Amino acid sequence: MTDIVKLILDLLVFPGGLFAIFFGLFLIGIDRKIAARLQRRIGPPIYQPFIDLVKLIRKEMVVPDTAHVQAFRLAPLLGFAGMMAAVLLIPITGVYQGFGHSGDLLVLLYLLSLPAIALMIGGSASSSPFGAIGFSREMVMMMSYELPLLLVLVTVALKVGLATGGIATFSLSEIVQFQLENGALLFDYTMLPALLAFLVFIPGNMGVVPFDIPEAETEIVEGPILEYSGAGLALFKLMTSLKMVVVLGLAITLFFPTPMGENFLLNLLWFFLKCLVLMVISITVVRTSTGRVRMDQAFKFYLKYPTVLALISLILTLLQG
Amino acid sequence: MKKLLQKIAKKSPWLYRINAGSCNGCDVELATTACIPRYDIERLGCKYCGSPKHADIVLITGPLTARVKEKVLRLYDEIPDPKVTVAIGVCPISGGVFRDSYAITGPIDNFIPVDVNVPGCPPRPQAIIDGIVEAIKIWETRL
Numbered sequence: 001m002t003d004i005v006k007l008i009l010d011l012l013v014f015p016g017g018l019f020a021i022f023f024g025l026f027l028i029g030i031d032r033k034i035a036a037r038l039q040r041r042i043g044p045p046i047y048q049p050f051i052d053l054v055k056l057i058r059k060e061m062v063v064p065d066t067a068h069v070q071a072f073r074l075a076p077l078l079g080f081a082g083m084m085a086a087v088l089l090i091p092i093t094g095v096y097q098g099f100g101h102s103g104d105l106l107v108l109l110y111l112l113s114l115p116a117i118a119l120m121i122g123g124s125a126s127s128s129p130f131g132a133i134g135f136s137r138e139m140v141m142m143m144s145y146e147l148p149l150l151l152v153l154v155t156v157a158l159k160v161g162l163a164t165g166g167i168a169t170f171s172l173s174e175i176v177q178f179q180l181e182n183g184a185l186l187f188d189y190t191m192l193p194a195l196l197a198f199l200v201f202i203p204g205n206m207g208v209v210p211f212d213i214p215e216a217e218t219e220i221v222e223g224p225i226l227e228y229s230g231a232g233l234a235l236f237k238l239m240t241s242l243k244m245v246v247v248l249g250l251a252i253t254l255f256f257p258t259p260m261g262e263n264f265l266l267n268l269l270w271f272f273l274k275c276l277v278l279m280v281i282s283i284t285v286v287r288t289s290t291g292r293v294r295m296d297q298a299f300k301f302y303l304k305y306p307t308v309l310a311l312i313s314l315i316l317t318l319l320q321g
Numbered sequence: 322m323k324k325l326l327q328k329i330a331k332k333s334p335w336l337y338r339i340n341a342g343s344c345n346g347c348d349v350e351l352a353t354t355a356c357i358p359r360y361d362i363e364r365l366g367c368k369y370c371g372s373p374k375h376a377d378i379v380l381i382t383g384p385l386t387a388r389v390k391e392k393v394l395r396l397y398d399e400i401p402d403p404k405v406t407v408a409i410g411v412c413p414i415s416g417g418v419f420r421d422s423y424a425i426t427g428p429i430d431n432f433i434p435v436d437v438n439v440p441g442c443p444p445r446p447q448a449i450i451d452g453i454v455e456a457i458k459i460w461e462t463r464l
């Protein structure tokens with residue numbers, strides 16, 4: 001019984017649910033502020049995403065006449081729920097253990113594709129031609145970044161698995177445990193290419209500027225979320241902020257989970273700091289300094305560089321083990 | 322509670338531009354002058370959005386030519402309430418340099434309720450920002 005209560009609390013309050021939403025929105029606010037400063041603007045206050053949310057909830061939700069109503073209404077919920085579950089799997093060292101089952105990395109991999117699927121369903125259910133274009137682009141984008149992601153995950157799993165005597169571990173808690181005992185994978189030269197590949201994967205998955213092709217504001221007017229307004233749009237925004245936490249948290253778990261001592265709060269702050277640095281490197285700077293690429297360019301890019309980098313790591317790991 | 326939410330929500334007006342047959346002078350002023358880093362409108366919480374469904378403040382430029390009238394009216398209906406309309410330039414007010422032309426169906430406020438007029442041909446960026454601030458005040462009362 002207490003297990004279930006604890007699980008529900010984990011899911012809804014901390015570290016999932018409210019806390020994760022707050023965390024993600026805050027990160028997005030800081031991202032917008034830093035991006036503004038990089039462009040020599042003053043920028044919005046860092047609590048701007050919260051304000052946007054309050055406003056969106058107060059607005060009317062318009063459902064187009066030609067849309068498939070149920071799919072249109074359920075799609076944002078699907079993405080949001082998937083990400084809520086995914087946050088639960090991310091361990092914060094020294095604060096939260098993670099879910100602790102043996103295959104949670106694989107579950108996370110599946111959950112990570114839910115936002116893209118939600119966008120696809122929403123886009124195609126909205127019956128807008130822009131939504132349909134967004135749908136196909138989202139699909140191509142997903143196919144291109146999923147391969148390097150998979151390779152990176154397998155590399156880490158193999159690395160830890162081989163070192164601890166098995167074949168491959170798909171358990172996040174074992175991966176964290178291994179790094180706590182043997183030093184973070186960030187400082188292992190064989191893992192550097194994999195880390196780079198993951199860094200490149202982040203902007204693609206988050207859909208920020210060089211790879212925001214499915215939601216390109218200036219050509220297909222935000223594609224899949226074009227027809228969403230009010231509460232539906234708010235749910236998509238929440239989904240994005242949770243996804244931010246999941247993706248950054250996954251990177252930190254895989255490569256640098258080292259805690260900052262015993263203190264609970266200090267560890268939480270340390271986790272926040274790591275997320276922040278990672279976000280600035282892989283999202284903010286990238287998105288302020290580049291322009292959007294074409295779909296085929298992005299596809300080729302993802303199949304060339306991150307895949308090759310991840311493969312190098314994989315081969316090095318296999319040679320070592 | 323409602324007051325508080327109103328106070329919070331008014332800090333996030335998203336802008337949407339409708340070109341009702343303008344000569345593009347006002348559009349250039351809107352897109353590249355009033356909203357480039359120099360005048361940074363994002364500090365007011367504003368954001369340009371590509372979709373009418375996301376918009377709160379509608380910026381209309383141009384004299385409403387006969388060709389675009391139907392489309393503009395339809396677009397306007399798609400914007401979810403509560404919304405505020407700002408007419409940019411003299412064209413929406415009287416037709417401006419296109420006044421008395423056979424191709425004009427304006428002035429715009431015959432068809433759409435205009436809340437704020439920003440006169441000028443084209444208006445200065447400061448005037449546009451001022452108009453947006455006025456619009457936010459009106460928008461707050463409707464939220």
Ligand code: SF4
Nearest residue numbers: 344346347410411412
């Ligand atoms: S007000 Fe002047 S600049 Fe603006 S659209 Fe009309 S003619 Fe062009």
